[in-house]
Amino acid sequence: MSLPQRTTVLIVGAGPCGMAAALSLNHQGIQDIVIVDAILAGENWSRAMVIQAATLEALNNVGCLDDLLSVGKKAKTAGLHDGSSYLLSADFSLLSPYTKFPFALVLPQTDTEAVMLEKLNQLGIKVWRPFKVVSLKASPEAEEQIFEVQFESGDMIQARYVIGADGAHSVVRNEAGIAFKDPNGDDNHDYGSLSQLALGDVTFISPPQLGTPDNGVSISLSNGSFTLLAPFPVSASLDKPPGLYRFVSSVPPEDGTAPHAPSAEYLQSLIDRCGPPALSSDPATNAHPTRIDKVHWSSRYRTRAAVAERYFARSSSGGGVILLVGDAAHIHSPIGGQGMSLGIRDAVSLGPVLKADIESAGGTPSDRLFEDWAARRRKRALSVVALTKETVRMMTAPRRVWPPIATLGFAVLRFFGRFSFVKRMVAYRLSGLAEI
Ligand SMILES: Cc1cc2nc3c(=O)[nH]c(=O)nc-3n(C[C@H](O)[C@H](O)[C@H](O)COP(=O)(O)OP(=O)(O)OC[C@H]3O[C@@H](n4cnc5c(N)ncnc54)[C@H](O)[C@@H]3O)c2cc1C
Missing domain, CATH: 3.30.70.2450 (Alpha-Beta Plaits)
Structure with a gap:
């Protein structure tokens, strides 16, 4: 079967975030989508190991949670130690007032992706492989508001919306000329x-x-x-x-x-x-x-941190729309297990926004919904980058300053770490629930 020549939505990248975008669009009733990936089969190594509670909520909303729960391990805590002695823990079970899923789901990314792929198959959504995007440009027929997306294979596809879910080295982001840099300007x-x-x-x-x-x-x-x-x-x-x-x-x-x-x-x-x-x-x-x-x-x-300057762009000729999700939009330290979870939430939250824009076709084109979505998601990424940097500073700073200060700092952590409100606060920050 050959690649379709035209689609409403093209999703570039079938990692966890591209697949989450496809599930969300399908859930919104958007059928005309094509999802492509540059490599012949999904990566077979684990990478992200944890899915946070807010992301479990998001995946539940698009009907992809039960199978993940049946294979993953529900971790109630994440403990922090100083060598052999206990300092404090994030207690996810204390999140039950805020979520149906008061735990972090431990599951290697390979298996998360396998479950999502199986779900797409059940829905009749095929991942087209290996199709590597090399460029995209606005169609010369400007009134059509479409992109022409070129593949390494020589194939071409026309799409009105292009979702860049193609990872940290995103071709979609680069082709759209969107800068990707450390928000604090202090790379590394x-x-x-x-x-x-x-x-x-x-x-x-x-x-x-x-x-x-x-x-x-x-x-x-x-x-x-x-x-x-x-x-x-x-x-x-x-x-x-x-x-x-x-x-x-x-x-x-x-x-x-x-x-x-x-x-x-x-x-x-x-x-x-x-x-x-x-x-x-x-x-x-x-x-x-x-x-x-x-x-x-x-x-x-x-480890490095970078956030895309914009998550949404419309071609200068008024043509199609480009949207970024997942690692194409933000990267940071994996400490805290936030990256994949945040990216999946970007993707799931995009579904209703795209649906609203598609349904408004024929009316006055408005970028407000996309701009609002992009601003919300970017703000969230900036706060996760800040969280990872703050965590790293907390973990390393006292030793850098003066070793006895570390001993004192850890004694303070150990003292406060006994209290439930501290365990709940740490779990809440990691869970992503603050954004929903
Ligand atoms: C070693 C390692 C450890 C990690 N540990 C953690 C962790 O503990 N916790 C955590 O949350 N995160 C972790 N991460 C990060 C996590 O893996 C990413 O956040 C997650 O994979 C992002 O998903 P994504 O779908 O945005 O991008 P990706 O998973 O990178 O998927 C992008 C997809 O796009 C495809 N693609 C790329 N370019 C093109 C193109 N031009 N045309 C078509 N397709 C293309 C790729 O083949 C790929 O399948 C880790 C990453 C690494 C590398």
Whole structure:
């Protein structure tokens, strides 16, 4: 079957945010959509591990939640430790007055994408692969208000609306001439010693015991370093070895650039130097030494923040509309597990706005709805970027200033961390519920 030559809405990119956009449009009754992706099959590595409560609400609104809940693990808490001692936790169960889903859903991105793809298939929405967009321009027939979108394959498609869900290096964003930069103008500096991360999906020779009440996501701070451990959900339908964990660690700047695919030895050396004693292979620090047995997937990640200057553009000739969602619109540190969740909410919230514009066709064209949507989503991205930078500063600053201040700062956190209102406040900020 060949690519259609014309559509009302073209979605570029079938990652989680492009697929969420397709689900939302379908839910609004918009049938004339085409979704394309540059690569032959979805990525098969995990990346984002958590879906926040506000995003569960959004996915529920477009009929895609039940299957995700059936495979994911409901984490009630995310605990923060200083080495071996508990500091505070985000308690998602305290969010029940605000949401039907008072938990964070732990699910590797690969599986989130697989569930969304299956949902699209059930709805009869095909993802066209491999079709890589290389350029787009307004049609010479200006009164038609359409774009001509060119593919690497030589194919061309005409579309009235183009949704750029094509990730951090978005061709759609670049073709629209939309700037993408750190809102504070200080690219990289704000993430300091946490700007480079090494991560892996690993099994240990014996299961680590980190002391979080429901064995949820556990974050550990030590000497200006950060490590995170999250157990994979156990589900027969997920093709995962038992005892699999996502491990993330900051890479000390003096170590230089992390390898492209860090080995078990590399990751273990980060644990032994910066991680919680409960994961250490060193009998001097851990009474029950353990170590990484096998790396099933690993990578490195260079953190930077950038937000698109605009999420909405209309071609200068008055032609079609360009909209940006997901990583095409914003990127930042994965600390706090916000990126994918925020992007899915961008995409789901776009459905009703597009529907209203499509239904107004023939009337006076107005950009107000798109501008309002774009301003709302951009404001949200700016606040998430600020949250990630603030979190990183909180994690690293005291050590940078003077080590005893860290001890004092952590004592304060430990004291306030006992109170429910603090646990609820931290969970609320992470959940994204403030925006709905
Ligand atoms: C190593 C790593 C770890 C991460 N960890 C976390 C985490 O813990 N928590 C979190 O929330 N987020 C995390 N993220 C970020 C998260 O993966 C992204 O926020 C999420 O993938 C964004 O989804 P998206 O659909 O916007 O973009 P993507 O997932 O990047 O999907 C974009 C899609 O567009 C396609 N595409 C690109 N260019 C074109 C083109 N020209 N034509 C057609 N198709 C195109 C690509 O093939 C791809 O399928 C991590 C990312 C990485 C890389």
